[in-house]
Amino acid sequence: MALRKMLKKYDKIHRSKQGQAFKMQIQIMHIEILRSPWLCELLAFYLNNSNNNSPIGNDIHGLLKDMSLTFDEGSNKPSLTCGFFDSFSINVDLTCSICLDTVFDPISLACGHIFCYICACGAASETIIDGLREASSESKCPLCRQEGVYRDYVRLTELNILLRENCHAYWEKRLQSERMDRLQQAKEYWDAQCRNIIGI
Ligand SMILES: [Zn+2]
Ligand SMILES: [Zn+2]
Known part of the structure; x- marks a missing residue:
């Protein structure tokens, strides 16, 4: 260079x-x-806005090139690809390393690793009701083993929108099963609360 x-x-x-x-x-x-997971979020933001002639898309051009959501021929799993200044390109795998499926309701921990929100709750031994903000400061990232990375998690809203729009069938399937999981966790939580209140 x-x-x-x-x-x-x-x-x-x-x-x-x-x-x-x-x-x-x-x-x-x-x-x-x-x-940085922000790169992922930025790419998703670009792709979500590039179809409606938004000026956001045009501004990124020149810096980033050939941004796309690509699907693996074998597994059909999506990943984000992008080139920088004509010099190199990156490929961001969108597989959650806990459930080994494409991330759903994705979040990034403070260390930068991306997981499904519900998978991260499970890894931190928290219910969906208490949420990741309640996670212990000793809970470790399943990938890099760094401690205290849960409380400052960031929700990747644009990535979620991108996957919802482009992997519709998968996204709907996960939505249904996640709804069941969340309802079950909510039921267990309220059952425990009721037992605490009534004492039996
Ligand atoms: Zn997952
Ligand atoms: Zn990590």
């Missing part, structure tokens, strides 16, 4: 290591940006 050459030349002329240090910094920043 041109920038890399320029930094190398700068170091050569000035006998410095600043160019090299800056290059390293850019690489670290690149990795951090690519790991």
Whole structure:
């Protein structure tokens, strides 16, 4: 890349290591940006708005290219792909590593890993009623084992909309089964509350 050459030349002329240090910094920043769930949310936001001639879509062009929701030929599972500045492209797998299916009602933990909301509740040993904000600060992410990542979770609303619109049959199926799970959890919760109140 041109920038890399320029930094190398700068170091050569000035006998410095600043160019090299800056290059390293850019690489670290690149990795951090690519790991960020916000990139996923931003791509989903772009794709959700690109069909109705919204100015949001046009503004991103030039920076990001060939953004799309693609489906694996074998498993038919979706992933997000995107190219940056013509130089490299990324592919974000949208599989929840707990239920091993496409994420439903997706959230990102503070460490950046994405799961279904209900799966993350299960991993943190919380019911859907108490929710992730009640999770213990010692609960660990199932993927990276980092502690205290549940309370500051972020809901990926645009990604949810994208999957609802593009994987409609799957999304409806999950909605039905999730409704049953949530109702069951709510029933157990209220049964326990009632027992506490009436004492038997
Ligand atoms: Zn899941
Ligand atoms: Zn993690």
